Amino acid sequence: GAGVSQTPSNKVTEKGKYVELRCDPISGHTALYWYRQSLGQGPEFLIYFQGTGAADDSGLPNDRFFAVRPEGSVSTLKIQRTERGDSAVYLCASSKTGTDEQYFGPGTRLTVT
Amino acid sequence: RKEVEQDPGPFNVPEGATVAFNCTYSNSASQSFFWYRQDCRKEPKLLMSVYSSGNEDGRFTAQLNRASQYISLLIRDSKLSDSATYLCVVNHSNDYKLSFGAGTTVTVRA
Numbered sequence: 185g186a187g188v189s190q191t192p193s194n195k196v197t198e199k200g201k202y203v204e205l206r207c208d209p210i211s212g213h214t215a216l217y218w219y220r221q222s223l224g225q226g227p228e229f230l231i232y233f234q235g236t237g238a239a240d241d242s243g244l245p246n247d248r249f250f251a252v253r254p255e256g257s258v259s260t261l262k263i264q265r266t267e268r269g270d271s272a273v274y275l276c277a278s279s280k281t282g283t284d285e286q287y288f289g290p291g292t293r294l295t296v297t
Numbered sequence: 298r299k300e301v302e303q304d305p306g307p308f309n310v311p312e313g314a315t316v317a318f319n320c321t322y323s324n325s326a327s328q329s330f331f332w333y334r335q336d337c338r339k340e341p342k343l344l345m346s347v348y349s350s351g352n353e354d355g356r357f358t359a360q361l362n363r364a365s366q367y368i369s370l371l372i373r374d375s376k377l378s379d380s381a382t383y384l385c386v387v388n389h390s391n392d393y394k395l396s397f398g399a400g401t402t403v404t405v406r407a
Binding site: 239 | 301305339340341342343384386392393394395396397398399400
């Protein structure tokens with residue numbers, strides 16, 4: 185079946201702009217996660233959704249970052265006033281529940297110029 | 298100190314060789330452990346879970362040493378297709394939150 189999909193695959197934006205990154209989880213997966221991976225590093229946890237609610241947003245670096253999942257399926261990660269340090273690959277993952285194997289999407293490569 | 302630390306490598310090995318590497322974790326209360334594989338510019342994929350008794354999956358063997366807080370991965374009879382970055386992953390409380398190491402790069406040459 186279809187895996188996790190993310191759009192866009194690449195996004196180049198100017199410093200100070202607003203961006204939205206989209207994640208389509210595997211159908212039927214109630215748990216959804218966002219991670220950020222900088223060059224030469226492993227993915228870092230940002231936020232976890234169980235259904236529509238953000239069960240844990242402790243990994244969001246500051247209040248410029250926000251994520252929603254209004255219908256318990258598709259999620260959008262929103263970044264306001266982007267900074268060059270936000271440049272990274274943003275990975276989305278989903279799992280059947282919060283304790284099952286996480287399946288990752290291909291990521292969105294964000295470049296802030 | 299990082300939660301999960303790995304030797305970044307690279308480990309350059311000829312086809313057919315055995316390669317092994319470790320990762321260490323700082324939280325002694327960590328509950329579950331995994332190895333993920335990540336190809337260049339691709340997403341991480343689960344390679345195998347790591348059990349206390351050690352486990353094997355084909356040419357891959359994973360070991361856990363709780364006393365010394367390290368996990369190892371051994372690849373036997375290396376194939377060109379094993380070239381990738383191997384991410385050590387720790388879960389502190391058997392929940393959703395995975396902590397990733399920075400990865401160990403393995404390159405298998407013909």
